[in-house]
Amino acid sequence: xxxxxxxxxxxxxxxxxxxxxxxxxxxxxxxxxxxxxxxxxxxxxxxxxxxxxxxxxxxxxxxxxxxxxxxxxxxxxxxxxxxxxxxxxxxxxxxxxxxxxxxxxxxxxxxxxxxxxxxxxxxxxxxxx
Amino acid sequence: xxxxxxxxxxxxxxxxxxxxxxxxxxxxxxxxxxxxxxxxxxxxxxxxxxxxxxxxxxxxxxxxxxxxxxxxxxxxxxxxxxxxxxxxxxxxxxxxxxxxxxxxxxxxxxxxxxxxxxxxxxxxxxxxxxxxxxxxxxxxxxxxxxxxxxxxxxxxxxxxxxxxxxxxxxxxxxxxxxxxxxxxxxxxxxxxxxxxxxxxxxxxxxxxxxxxxxxxxxxxxxxx
Numbered sequence: 250x251x252x253x254x255x256x257x258x259x260x261x262x263x264x265x266x267x268x269x270x271x272x273x274x275x276x277x278x279x280x281x282x283x284x285x286x287x288x289x290x291x292x293x294x295x296x297x298x299x300x301x302x303x304x305x306x307x308x309x310x311x312x313x314x315x316x317x318x319x320x321x322x323x324x325x326x327x328x329x330x331x332x333x334x335x336x337x338x339x340x341x342x343x344x345x346x347x348x349x350x351x352x353x354x355x356x357x358x359x360x361x362x363x364x365x366x367x368x369x370x371x372x373x374x375x376x377x378x
Numbered sequence: 379x380x381x382x383x384x385x386x387x388x389x390x391x392x393x394x395x396x397x398x399x400x401x402x403x404x405x406x407x408x409x410x411x412x413x414x415x416x417x418x419x420x421x422x423x424x425x426x427x428x429x430x431x432x433x434x435x436x437x438x439x440x441x442x443x444x445x446x447x448x449x450x451x452x453x454x455x456x457x458x459x460x461x462x463x464x465x466x467x468x469x470x471x472x473x474x475x476x477x478x479x480x481x482x483x484x485x486x487x488x489x490x491x492x493x494x495x496x497x498x499x500x501x502x503x504x505x506x507x508x509x510x511x512x513x514x515x516x517x518x519x520x521x522x523x524x525x526x527x528x529x530x531x532x533x534x535x536x537x538x539x540x541x542x543x544x545x546x547x548x549x550x551x552x553x554x555x556x557x558x559x560x561x562x563x564x565x566x567x568x569x570x571x572x573x574x575x576x577x578x579x580x581x582x583x584x585x586x587x588x589x590x591x592x593x594x595x596x597x598x599x600x601x602x
Contacts, residue, residue, distance in 0.1 A: 256450060262446035263443065266439050266446075
């Protein structure tokens with residue numbers, strides 16, 4: 250009886266672990282989609298030389314990332330998140346001081362980092378092996 | 379530093395919980411799969427403690443999954459003999475009728491020194507005393523001595539032995555131990571009566587043992 254109970258508990262742990270993994274992937278994917286969307290808007294604003302809007306959007310991105318980072322720290326390696334935090338916090342200041350080239354480069358860096366986080370968390374064979 | 383401190387406490391609790399979940403067998407005798415789980419758990423637990431960049435869940439989830447997997451494997455082993463053989467392997471007879479099976483010894487990569495050491499640890503210094511020696515799946519060797527070398531029992535001497543149960547602890551540090559009381563078919567009332575008869579107070583008793591025949595032994599608490 251105890252053995253059966255333990256087995257049920259063990260099965261529950263496995264289900265919990267799988268659900269936790271799925272939830273983590275969902276949150277990362279959602280974060281990636283939102284960030285990609287904001288960065289695309291920022292890049293469009295920069296192309297249209299609408300730097301005020303780009304500044305506004307980069308602040309929005311920064312705030313969004315900070316709220317998401319609080320959740321992501323539970324399952325993503327912290328140094329990957331720290332790198333993205335550092336890049337996101339630079340954006341408003343770069344555009345404010347007119348450093349468009351550096352600003353665009355940081356936007357691309359953020360996209361690469363969030364894509365990398367997503368890619369490295371996916372249960373692909375290349376990641377497992 | 380506080381992060382490391384709290385993480386260590388959390389992982390300690392998690393590992394104690396995990397080992398309790400795996401059951402008592404885990405602590406006493408390690409089967410190959412249990413040894414793997416134990417080694418992995420100790421390694422995984424140390425990672426998030428040492429490196430604060432690693433989320434705690436990256437240590438906790440694998441530990442829980444390993445324990446859950448171990449429980450499932452042991453349940454399957456219990457239900458299927460084939461599966462059990464696959465996971466834990468077979469017992470091997472290395473001495474049969476006093477003759478060492480050198481082929482099996484070689485197969486198990488047991489040297490004659492290992493064998494002799496194990497026999498000596500079981501008070502066997504002469505190979506000829508052994509009729510049967512079996513290597514268990516956990517690696518330990520159990521022996522069966524030749525009839526002439528076995529310890530004399532009451533049965534061999536045709537002496538009628540009285541059935542008796544071993545004494546168990548019924549009071550520990552001034553508190554009743556319910557499992558012990560139930561084991562020797564006694565009750566708190568009966569034990570209180572014994573204490574009264576002997577002039578002891580429950581709170582002053584350090585240890586009291588009792589067996590099914592009613593034989594007891596009481597140790598009083600030391601002052602101070």
